[in-house]
Amino acid sequence: IDTADGKVFSITGMIDNLAKFTDIEGKRIAVVGAGAVGLDVIEYFTARGAQAVLIEMQDAAGRDLDIITKNAMLTMLDEHQVEQHMNTQLMAVAADHFRVKNTQQTFDIPFDYGFVCLGMRANRTGLDEIERWANANNVKIMNIGDSLMARRIIDGIREGRNVLDTLEDMGALGSREAQRIPFLTY
Numbered sequence: 025i026d027t028a029d030g031k032v033f034s035i036t037g038m039i040d041n042l043a044k045f046t047d048i049e050g051k052r053i054a055v056v057g058a059g060a061v062g063l064d065v066i067e068y069f070t071a072r073g074a075q076a077v078l079i080e081m082q083d084a085a086g087r088d089l090d091i092i093t094k095n096a097m098l099t100m101l102d103e104h105q106v107e108q109h110m111n112t113q114l115m116a117v118a119a120d121h122f123r124v125k126n127t128q129q130t131f132d133i134p135f136d137y138g139f140v141c142l143g144m145r146a147n148r149t150g151l152d153e154i155e156r157w158a159n160a161n162n163v164k165i166m167n168i169g170d171s172l173m174a175r176r177i178i179d180g181i182r183e184g185r186n187v188l189d190t191l192e193d194m195g196a197l198g199s200r201e202a203q204r205i206p207f208l209t210y
């Protein structure tokens with residue numbers, strides 16, 4: 025994935041190499057992962073005339089999307105006649121195909137370009153050391169963002185607001201700063 029002259033990309037590899045995808049019409053792309061990122065990749069390429077294959081381990085595409093976005097994405101999949109393989113697991117990545125497995129068989133899905141858009145995992149790198157230091161120095165730690173768990177952007181915004189609420193409760197903001205923070209409801 026993301027190798028020089030390779031045909032398999034992560035989302036960051038795709039974005040870094042957009043110039044590589046100028047003549048995409050009629051090309052076959054395969055995307056592993058039917059979350060927001062995978063569906064965005066499908067939308068980008070099918071709008072430019074590519075034939076697309078979508079591979080998803082769960083039973084439906086767009087499970088993490090709000091209902092309006094999900095409906096729009098499902099419509100896009102239908103309009104562009106995207107070949108869909110739900111309940112299908114990625115087993116191996118090759119230079120020109122993905123090896124996948126569903127409940128009946130293991131098989132290859134060939135592509136001109138492949139994209140791996142799998143779900144994120146929490147990144148706790150270094151957090152244990154910080155927590156030990158904080159405990160030893162009587163410092164309060166709030167684990168937020170993707171070190172707690174990977175999820176949607178709105179969740180990160182909500183957590184940022186929660187940090188401000190906690191600082192306000194601790195008296196760390198003082199009255200002047202606390203009054204300048206707008207009240208948000210969600």
